[in-house]
Amino acid sequence: MPGFASPWDERAVVANDASGRLFDEAVTLASQLASAAGRDREAWxxxxxxDLxxxxATSPSGGTDSRGPYRLSEHPDLDRAITSGDVADGPSEVLIxxxxxxxxxxxxxxxxxGGLEHHERGLLVALASIVGLGCSxxxxxxxxxxxxxxSRRLERLKSEFLNIAAHELRSPLGIIxxxxxxxxxxTLPEAGRDVALTRIAGKAEEMAQLISEMLETARLDTHGLELELEPVDLRQIIDDAVNAMRPVLGAGHRFVLAAPGDPIAVVADRPRLTAMVTNLIDNAIKYSPxxxxxxxDCTCDDRTATIAVRDHGIGINAEQAHLLFTRFGRLVTPETSHIRGTGLGLYLARETARLHGGDIAVTPTVGGGSTFAVELPLV
Amino acid sequence: MEDDVKVLLIEDDVAAAEMYRLRLVADGYSVVIGRDGHEGLRMAADEAPDFIYLDLRLPGLDGFEVLERLRADAATMHIPVIILTNYGEPDLRERGLKLGALEFLVKADTTPAQLSDSVERATGPRALPST
Structure with a gap:
């Protein structure tokens, strides 16, 4: 069951009043049962x-004294009882x-x-199973x-996302x-006509991109993405992405490309991989205002090719970096709140990398900024 | 021109600023553009504009902070301000108007012609277009 890795932690137990009461009563009952023969007994x-x-819960006769916590590695007798799952009789206590x-x-x-009578033991074992049920x-x-x-959190994220997406669509729409x-x-002056047409085309493209990202995400959620694989030279993909992004390169930016002289052969979905690299470059530009x-950089060893996109921009808060690649995980800080984007691009980038048998990671660039590295298996 | 009406656009979206500027200039206004909150504030003080369009989502200082500071400074407190944003939420609108904005316009719903009309509403009949 997902999220069921450690159901027995304190939180699960202590947070639940009903169980807490059950434990107290079980322990009281256990000590009373064990004391029924007139011998003083305590129960915990x-x-x-x-490992802890x-x-x-403590029996009333045990006063308020708690016991433990005990680390199993330091208490072989407790460890044995846990591992064997059988009742263990010690010289001064019985472990059930x-x-x-x-x-x-x-x-x-x-x-x-003194040990336990046979019927006491039977009753206490039954009591232990009731406690076990309470734990479950x-x-x-x-x-x-x-x-x-x-699911409440997801719902909230979804509506926040819709809000962001609506604003992101409004801004190119306003220009168009x-x-x-x-x-x-x-009313447009003659000189502005060419600018107008270029802007309209560019902004329509921006909207189309955004809509296709939203559709890709929805498709991923419902059916998963199906790749159309073909052998490609990774250097060609990078070239295509770089050329697509040249027109939006700011005046203060410049591209520095490094790739091996020989083709880097991968089996990939060309449009999706190109979109992924384009998106990483787009982010690098946006986040280095x-x-x-x-x-x-494109590098490879015997088995893996790596594409690294490095900027010297605003950088990413390391504590939040893990959210970056999640579906609605756009990080918004005072430094980045004015930057356009839904955050879907990085989510799709990770899904794309993983569907290709690779992955994506982000690290801080030395001296400020971020480096996004995609690893892909070679043919 | 003596009775030249000067408009300050505080807007980080280059495409939007350029578009509105084209129309305002064609209608006879002179236009200066501040690219972020701090630059906008500085220009409001230095350029003494007759009128300010203010975006909300801005680098550095957001639009509300800019508006608060404009209102707190004797030199800029009387300059009419219209908020021009893509956020149309009622709570933001209310906050903007409370802070003293004249109007609250949503960019996607405001054509350059409507924008130009809003300056005219605020500053009186426009200057004649220079030919």
């Missing part, structure tokens, strides 16, 4: 989290494993002189709550409407 319930046994979902998640510890339930409730929280209205009214060098 220890639950396992990773933590006390979550708590089972949940076919694994041991904790120990019910009964301390006091606490974990499922916790998981459900997390799932609900996750503006210039076409001027052309229509005949002060200009500077944009280096595109």
């Amino acid at each position: 319930l220890l639950l396992l989290r990773g 046994l933590t006390c979550v 494993p708590v089972h949940a979902e076919r694994r041991v998640v904790g120990l019910l510890v009964i301390a006091g002189q 339930q606490a974990a499922s409730i916790d998981e459900l709550q997390e799932e609900a929280e996750r 409407r503006g210039y076409s209205s001027m052309l229509g009214e005949g 002060q200009g500077g060098e944009i280096a595109i």
Whole structure:
């Protein structure tokens, strides 16, 4: 089950009142049962989290004394009881494993002189299984709550995303409407006509790009992307992307390209890979508003080709970098809030790289800025 | 021209600034452009424009901060300001108008001709186009 890796952590248990009460009652009952024969007994319930046994309930006769936490590697007797899953009789205490979902998640510890009577033991083992059921339930409730929280978060992200996307569409739309209205009214000075047509075409392209990114994302969500693979020379892809981006290169920017002399043969979906590299270059330009060098290096070893796009711009907050490649993960900071973009490009870039058997990563550029590196397997 | 009406556009989108400038100049206004919040504020003080168009999403200082500072400075507090943005949310509109903006226009819905009309509404009949 996804997100079920460590359901027995304290959070899952302690956060759940019902389970907490169940544990207290179980331990009280355990100590009463064990004391029924007139011998003084105490009981503790220890639950396992990773390598650590933590006390979550204590019998009233045990006072407020808690026990542990115990690291299993330092307590071979506890470790044995957990590993074997069987009741273990020690000289001064009895360890009863708590089972949940076919694994041991904790120990019910009964301390006091003398062993347990047969019927006491039977009852305490039954009690331990009830506690185990409580653990399972606490974990499922916790998981459900997390799932609900996750979907609420996703919903919120989705509507924030729609908001961003709407604004991103509005800005080129404004230019197209503006210039076409001027052309229509005949109010545009002669000298502005060429500019108008170039702008209208450019902005329509920007909108088309945005819409196709949104459609690609929606398609990915529902069917996954199907690649149309063919043998390609990676250097050609980079050339195509660089040439597509030359017109939007700011005055202060310059491209520095480095690639081997021989073809770099990969099997790839040419348009998608070109779109990915174009997008990385577009980002490098957008996020280095002060200009500077944009280096595109292509290197390879025996098995892997790497495309690295390096800028000297605003850079990325390292703590948030992991969000960059997520679906609605555009990072907005005061430095970047005015920069256009939905953030879908990097999400699609990662999906594209992964569908090709590769991956993408971002690292800070020495001296400021970011470097995005895509690795792809060679033929 | 003596009664030249000077318009300051505080706008980081080069394409949008250029388009609106074309129309405003054709209608006889003289136009200066500030590319970010700080530059916009500086030009508002130095150029003494008759009128300001202010974008909200700007590098450096956002439009609201610019507006607050314009209003706090005796030299610029009386210059009429129209917010010109792609954010049309009612709460932003309300905030802008509260801060003293004359109007709140959404770029995608505002043609250059409508924009030019809004200057005329704010500053009176326009100067004759220079031929």
